[in-house]
Structure formats: C-alpha cells, structure tokens
Amino acid sequence: MSELYSIPVQAADGSTSSLEEYKGKVLLIVNTASKCGFTPQYKGLEALHNKYKDRGLAVLGFPCNQFGKQEPGSDDEIQQFCELNYGVSFPVYAKLEVNGEGAHPLFVQLKKQAPGILGTEGIKWNFTKFLIGRDGQVVKRFAPKDKPEALETEIEQLL
Known part of the structure; x- marks a missing residue:
C-alpha cells in the first residue's frame, strides 16, 4: 500500500488525521478555490461523490490560495x-x-507520482485533479479544465 495514507492532513476544524480511513478506496484529490473560474466544478465533484461513494469513491477537496x-x-x-x-x-x-x-507533503507525493505536461511537477492552477487507485498509487493527473464529469469512465474502470 502507498505511503499516501500515512501523510498527516488537517481537517477544516483544525484536527489532524491521515488518509488511512480511505485505504482501499478510489480517491479523487483536488486542489480547490472558492473564487476561481473553475469553482463551479464543485457541482460536478459533488455529483461524482454522490454517484460513486457507495461503490468506493472518495472525493477530497484541499483548498489552496496560491x-x-x-x-x-x-x-x-x-x-x-x-x-x-x-x-x-x-x-x-x-x-x-x-x-x-x-507545499504540503501530500501534494509533493502526488506531483512526484503524476508529473504534469513535459514532466513538470508544479501544479499550474486550481482544480488540478489526481485520481488514485485502490492501491494508493496515482493513476492519472487531470488539468483544471478537465470537468469532473469527463473523469467518469476512468473512475468506473477503477471501481
């Protein structure tokens, strides 16, 4: 299993945990922002969450102000x-x-496992998405312009 699960993450209420509770699930990890042109993607992310959560998908948002x-x-x-x-x-x-x-260790690890265009690791903008398989390995990195609904086929293949 991947070391992703042991990386400490902070909940919005300030408590610290890890992604251990998501071990064995398909994860969609997204860096989010509330005042971005891509912010309406929250609606699509919520739709994916509702459609696939009972089959083992967990959508996780990580706000970023960079x-x-x-x-x-x-x-x-x-x-x-x-x-x-x-x-x-x-x-x-x-x-x-x-x-x-x-950079948070979670995103350091995600970027290392799934570099962007031309092998660059840096995240270019809000709503970059990382799809992680049940084994904790990054399967694919998606650009901000990739709408959540466009990821359904790949999510279904992992479920």
Whole structure:
C-alpha cells in the first residue's frame, strides 16, 4: 500500500488525521478555490461523490490560495461557501499550499507520482485533479479544465 495514507492532513476544524480511513478506496484529490473560474466544478465533484461513494469513491477537496489569491477565506468560511453554494458533502480539508517550499507533503507525493505536461511537477492552477487507485498509487493527473464529469469512465474502470 502507498505511503499516501500515512501523510498527516488537517481537517477544516483544525484536527489532524491521515488518509488511512480511505485505504482501499478510489480517491479523487483536488486542489480547490472558492473564487476561481473553475469553482463551479464543485457541482460536478459533488455529483461524482454522490454517484460513486457507495461503490468506493472518495472525493477530497484541499483548498489552496496560491493561484491568484482565489481562496482568501478562513477554513470555516470555505466550508460554509462550499455547503451553501454547491451543497458539498464530501470532505474539504484545511487550506494548504501545493507548490513551493511550503507545499504540503501530500501534494509533493502526488506531483512526484503524476508529473504534469513535459514532466513538470508544479501544479499550474486550481482544480488540478489526481485520481488514485485502490492501491494508493496515482493513476492519472487531470488539468483544471478537465470537468469532473469527463473523469467518469476512468473512475468506473477503477471501481
């Protein structure tokens, strides 16, 4: 099994856990933002969550303010925004960094397993998506412009 499961993550309420509870599930990990042109993708992510959660998919959101300062709110404000505007019921964790010296270890590992175009590891923008198989290995990295519904075929293959 992958070391992804042992990396500490912080919930929006400040508590710390790991992704251990998702071991054996297919994961869709997304760096999110509330004030981005791609923010309406929360609706598609919620639809995937509702359609496939009983078959073993877990959608996990990780807010990030590194791209155009498009996630300026507090963790509590982000939770309220997601719930009120998009009915998000999948976990949205505490805000973190995905690039640079302060990059969260989870995203360091994801980028290493699934580099972007031309082998670059850096995440280019909000709503970059990582699809992880039941074995904890990254299967594919999707660009921000890739709508959640476009991932269904690949998700179904892993379920």
